Amino acid sequence: MLRGNYRILSRVARRHASSNTLSSKYELTCGLEIHTQLNTKNKLFSMSSNKSFESLAHPNINASYFDVALPGTQPVLNYEAVLFAAKLAVSLHGTVNINSQFDRKHYFYGDQPQGYQITQHYHPFSKGGYIMLSKEFDGIDQDLSKINITQLQIEQDTARSSYLHQSLIEGREEALIDFNRSNVPLIELVTEPDFHDVKQVKAFIKKYQNLVRQLHISTGDLETGSIRVDVNVSVNEHPRVELKNLPNTSSILNAIKYEYKRQVEVLEGGSLGGSKAVETRGWDGEKTTLLRSKESAVDYRYMADPELPPVTLSPDVLVNVKKSLTQSADDCIRELMAEPYNLTLKDAKILTIQNDFNDLYNNEEVRQYYLETFNIYMLLLKDDNKKKPKIIVSWILHELLGNLKKLEIPLKKLNENMLPPELFAELLVLIHKQIISNSSAKMLLFHILEEFKANDCVKVENLDFKALIKKYDLEVQTDVSKTELEQNCRDIITELNNPKMIDDIKSGKKKNSLKYLVGLGMRKYQGKIKVQELENMFKQILELE
Template sequence: MLKFRSLGFPPIKRKLSNVKPIKDFELTCGLEIHTQLSTTNKLFSGSINNPFESISKPNVNTSYFDIALPGTQPILNYEAVLFALKLALSLKSTVNLASQFDRKHYFYGDQPQGYQITQHYHPFSKGGYLTLSKEFDEINEPSKEIRITQLQIEQDTARSIYHQSLQQNSDEETLIDFNRSNVPLIELVTEPDFHDTLQVKAFIKKYQNLVRQLKISTGDLEAGSIRIDVNVSVNEHPRVELKNLPNTSSIVNAINYEYKRQVNVLKNNSLIATQAVETRGWDGSKTTVLRSKESTMDYRYMADPELPPISLDADVLCEVAKTLLKDADECIRELMSEPYNLSKKDAKILTIQNEFNELYNNEELRTYYVDTFKLYTNSMEDNKNGDPKIVVSWILHELLGNLKKLEISLNHVSRDMLSPGKLAEFLNIVHSGVISNSNAKQLLFHILEEYKLEGCNKSIDTNFVTLIKKYDLEVTKKIDYAVLEDGCKEIIKDLNNPKMIESIKSGKKKNSIKYLVGLGMRKYQGKIQAQELETMFKKVLDIK
């Protein structure tokens, strides 16, 4: 028999609370989102773009330009321009056919040039929007359009690492790792269209899904691929900029705290800030002042003399637009409609890219499902009792779980040994009752594991009828119900748990009978269908 392997349980997700509005005090927020692009090379040099190289290997992905060696000049990486173009078009933003790079002057240890190359006067694109809905994004309003102010391309800084010096009586040292220096960024600035944290959370999640779907960024907040600053104001008073927000929970908690703080200030008839923007940090429990107008820097923006404008032809925009995928919400609606009739949860899993990985992307996953579904339902003409719902169940819960555990890409499997046609054939065999669900799951894992062990060799045998006979996995066709009844009684006796049995019989724990069925499946090695076992246990326990 094949050995069953558990695939574990999904992680527990925590729900974040929405800010509670206080009468006569309206919250207004805008976001500034910095997104690291997953280009092969950095923005203005040929260095490998891998900003998350282990801290134990600092400064391994650097060039002379990245460390600002005098005399070095920038050379634009046009892959970053392509990525920016994909995002701008997806957000319905108006692309500037002649955008320009500028120098933003300041000096920190993590920016040794003395300036950052960004786009201040002529950004890459302006305008655009991202639409949120109550149906798919869990906001209170039926629909909410978040307007985009602009998108600009810029370079990231190096990373500062703080630790105590080993020398006696020395202050804290700051070390600089240039692996992140000159990594390409897109800075996206929204209009102040957010009025509660549900909208903020929904926008961040939808934006993460978008950059992952476009394959331009990993979209991870915790890892720093996306870094977000929030501008918060109450009743259109001067805004406060919040920084040092490492994840969604920090963003939500910081907004909640800052909203209440500003309301208290206004109730005491004080000014939020005397004349201009105040910048505050988040320490995990409260916001604290970082700088105010008196210490705000003059960045002395100027056009970069070493970089010409980015000149784009309108035809390029049209060609790139053709490569963009269908809107995610539209895909979800299609999957929830005829003929698929999926739940919203399953439709989202097939559509939304929740993580950036090399095993599969949601476009190919959705295509694989649709192709399998069509082939399976077409074959239902010969099998009138077929159940189309098992297609999504097997793909999402069994196939994907196995692929993740074995670290096999869906692209390889679907191309080589488990095409949509093969999976549809397998599901027909399962539904016809030739093999039990539990044994079918073990068989699927077995052929995938063998495929992995053979170096993903497509010659792996996927003749399911032959394999079922080879491993003696066929369901018993003629059941001796008297023998089966004795076997079920023996299972209950060996369990020796009168309390559980009584709770099943009384109806307090009806689902516990599934545990008995599981014991029966193990005893009969999956050769008796679960429905037969459940029926017999109910008979033995006199459950109606």
């Protein structure tokens, strides 16, 4: 469990981090222990609701008798947590233990009033497995790096301690316990010590976060504590040191860098000092500090929990879990980057990796909406050799999702009640055929979404873009005389009164400035003219090829 207050990384810490490059003489070796809160309906061993304790207005309002360890209460296993563990284990290519067992890990602390934590030590839920990292998708230095998983176990979370100074006069500190988090189901994942640089650690955490989000078993957020990471660090022959109190990715990476430097100086007898000992150290935002000497398994007096029977799974469960799993993120990205989609790595990742976890949409919904829109758009323009399918991803990611965020409209409601992919594809076809300009289409889209929101997202029948374009007089003009167009373009250049920009366009120094002139032209014509006509006229006036 992570405890303590966190300070913003100071300039001192940044200096340590930036100067702490890895030396070929001293090899960094890291292993991770990742605790993941599961978003099951109920807690692990009670019927208490498993609402995010962060969202609860008051402490201790979501805790049962078992959660607060009232004498005589007994645990009842929530099998939804077992199902979530099975999904994760199978996705990680692990070997699921058909007969796993819960054990008691004994220690006393105020946030664990039972005097022990229920976990899995002797017979964990799963062993083995791996996550593959690559230079192509994950930004590591190696072409491929396989990070092996030691085991995966189910356990209960602890309560949360809050420390308050009771009185400046008395000078004592009071600890308050909030049991809203007590008994929240966790999966602890332990990796092998396969990390040898911080890029691998960063890539692994990001990939793991995306995996649990894709499986819908956790929000995967470090900042809210849904995922908590402890790091085991060792340099050369220095004993392993466990780092705790790591609230986010930047803290994890900076703590590893600092600890690497500290251990190197210990080995060389330097100023950061300390003994070569197995320790648990914390991160205070600037440096790692000693918390305690590292406990061994004997200290915890593990024993099989006498109140919980073994968790026995039917082989059919794992078969069904495998069938239910969706395509892996890497395979999905490869597919989107290949024919016929030809997306960039950046756009393929956005459609695949859930970085923006919210209630309006998830990456699977967006990806499905994109794929359906793509297929319909390509079908409608199957005989058009000039079709530009890249318009689809651009409009969905930037215009559509941007408007949904601004207006707080769920994509699912939009899809079901007003703008399914077949209608959105029709709008994109009208843009492609220059029946409506890009800028006018943006205004029209926002207008209809705004009305949809104002009407409480009630189902809209027979949305007709052609009729709306005609109603609001948004059709691109096809009868603009060349004389009128030339005069307007010359007026724009004169009113701009920027000879330097014009000279730079002519000399080729600022070719993109031509787009600025075209934009001014579109504004003058209120978006009702073809972009190409404006661009050709400006080129003619400025004598550009």
